[in-house]
Amino acid sequence: DIVMTQTPLSSPVTLGQPASISCRSSQSLVHSDGNTYLSWLQQRPGQPPRLLIYKISNRFSGVPDRFSGSGAGTDFTLKISRVEAEDVGVYYCMQATQFPLTFGPGTKVDIK
Amino acid sequence: EVQLVESGGGLVQPGGSLRLSCAASGFTFSRYSMNWVRQAPGKGLEWLSYISSSSSTIYYADSLKGRFTISRDNAKNSLYLQMNSLRAEDTAVYYCARDASGYDWGQGTLVTVSS
Numbered sequence: 286d287i288v289m290t291q292t293p294l295s296s297p298v299t300l301g302q303p304a305s306i307s308c309r310s311s312q313s314l315v316h317s318d319g320n321t322y323l324s325w326l327q328q329r330p331g332q333p334p335r336l337l338i339y340k341i342s343n344r345f346s347g348v349p350d351r352f353s354g355s356g357a358g359t360d361f362t363l364k365i366s367r368v369e370a371e372d373v374g375v376y377y378c379m380q381a382t383q384f385p386l387t388f389g390p391g392t393k394v395d396i397k
Numbered sequence: 398e399v400q401l402v403e404s405g406g407g408l409v410q411p412g413g414s415l416r417l418s419c420a421a422s423g424f425t426f427s428r429y430s431m432n433w434v435r436q437a438p439g440k441g442l443e444w445l446s447y448i449s450s451s452s453s454t455i456y457y458a459d460s461l462k463g464r465f466t467i468s469r470d471n472a473k474n475s476l477y478l479q480m481n482s483l484r485a486e487d488t489a490v491y492y493c494a495r496d497a498s499g500y501d502w503g504q505g506t507l508v509t510v511s512s
């Protein structure tokens with residue numbers, strides 16, 4: 286199974302400041318079809334997960350452009366350019382390149 | 398607007414069974430693969446099962462050890478999860494999600510396994 290790790294696990298941030306979360310996979314996420322199926326999910330308190338980014342850097346419908354994804358191979362990053370109060374929650378990276386699908390442990394983002 | 402609505406959760410005794418349903422709307426259900434994912438109280442996300450659009454390909458997490466069965470009815474725009482031999486550690490919120498990349502998620506249905 287592909288193991289996903291995230292750093293940091295907790296990130297207190299100041300409103301209006303940037304935030305960054307790293308995700309690393311135990312093996313390359315490049316699929317045989319050439320795509321890299323790495324997604325980022327946001328879970329606000331008491332809410333279900335919501336897709337932010339798919340295939341490394343593609344913002345899903347309705348996702349603000351302050352969220353961006355980057356990376357390749359085994360190392361990926363989610364960046365929030367200017368954190369807003371509504372961004373508080375837990376962020377998960379997820380790989381869909383190989384079954385079983387696996388998630389990172391989650392990074393809790395809250396406001397300082 | 399895409400909607401996924403899970404139902405069928407509740408309190409069940411250890412060893413019991415439940416069948417979860419996920420009603421889909423707002424997209425062409427028959428064109429998308431679907432997944433079940435669960436989240437134990439205060440824990441992270443755990444993928445359980447995948448079914449392709451035509452039901453021709455199905456995968457399960459090894460941890461389920463044959464206790465759960467995924468299925469779908471494209472005519473009814475519905476996804477199912479039959480859960481047997483339930484254990485306390487199956488207590489969780491169960492989500493259905495569209496596509497392996499997790500495009501859309503339902504609100505979840507809580508399953509509590511307890512005597």
